[in-house]
Amino acid sequence: MGKKISFYLESSQRLEDIQHYLEALDKGPVYWESSLNEIYLNIHTLKGYADLFGKKNATEAFHEVESYIEASLKRDKKIAENQIATIKSALYPILIKFSTNEDLDVEQFKEVKNILKLQKKISQKSKPWFIDRESSMRTLSSVDELKKFTTRVCLFFERSTHKKISLKLDLEESGLTKHEFPLVQEIIFHLVKNSIEHSGKNKMVLKFSLKKTNYFKTMTYQDNGDGINVTALKKKLVSQKILPENEVEKLSPKDIILLLYKNKISSKDQKNFRSGRGLGMNILYRDIQKLEGQLEVDLSQPGFSIKFKWPSR
DSSP states (O other): OOHHHHHHHHHHHHHHHHHHHHHHHTTOGGGHHHHHHHHHHHHHHHHHHHHHTTOHHHHHHHHHHHHHHHHHTOTTSOOOHHHHHHHHHHHHHHHHHHHTTOOOOHHHHHHHHHHHHHTOOOOSSOOOOSSOHHHHSOSOOOHHHHHHHHHHHHHHHHHHHOOEEEEEEEEOOOOOOTTHHHHHHHHHHHHHHHHHHHOOOSEEEEEEEEEEOSSEEEEEEEEOSOOOOHHHHHHHHHHTTSSOHHHHTTSOHHHHHHHHHHTTOOSOSSOOSSSSSSHHHHHHHHHHHHTTOEEEEOTTSSSOEEEEEEEOO
16 A cells, blocks of 8 residues: 555544534634644644654644644633634645645745744634545555554654564454544554653563454553653642642552543653653543543553453444
8 A cells, every 4th residue: 555545544534533623613612622622632643643654844734733722722721712713724734735645845834833823814614625524434444454554653663763663463353443443543553652752761562462352342552661650640640730639649550540641641741742742641541432442551560551442343
């Protein structure tokens, strides 16, 4: 499968979701915060996919919009109408190019930055800007595709971080539906990204398994990284005023990790271009909810170990 075709297939569901939530913004202020949050999470994944497929200008443009939305969603600020218009205006040129497998040129990237800096308003109403829903849905959802995608992600992070990754896959043909496939891909992408970027080790071992029974589909993941620093997460919960210290001390380690996923808390102290916002784990939590399933972190294993379980369809 060609690079461009693969890129569009991996991105099409995220594009669909952003279009849906852009249209929801037109319904009024009551929809702004929830819709912006979903756009924010989808942009984070698209930024990663753009990086994965070498679309440098689109990657940087998504990062600029991501940062602007993050500032707009601050807890102590009210979202303003001009911010909504600015976000929509900045996203249109990126998404139109993105959906046709093309990268932004330098001038288009500069225009996106200019829109965000000056809060320029180009268009008021959201309109569909790429192929219709039925045409854009993938027609294949095989384990072979999943293996190719996972391998590609690992090769990308090997090149970009200069770490050695040993990938071990045990994937059964589990009949992933068109709804499930892009969610499982997104989970895989952010698990690999999180492991590589949060571990100090130069040689990583990543293990994935996917199984199906009559009632459930189960995906497990384990790495040999540094694991989760629960003590550091407790401090983050207190410093970010999620919970007071006396309540945090009563929580089990697993409850603390779930709060990490729900509240976009990163274990990193500093943000960089790719990480530090706490979005990757929050996206995992959102995706398993979309699958109507559950996630469970196994703290008895070395490194990081997690299981996703959702009903068979």
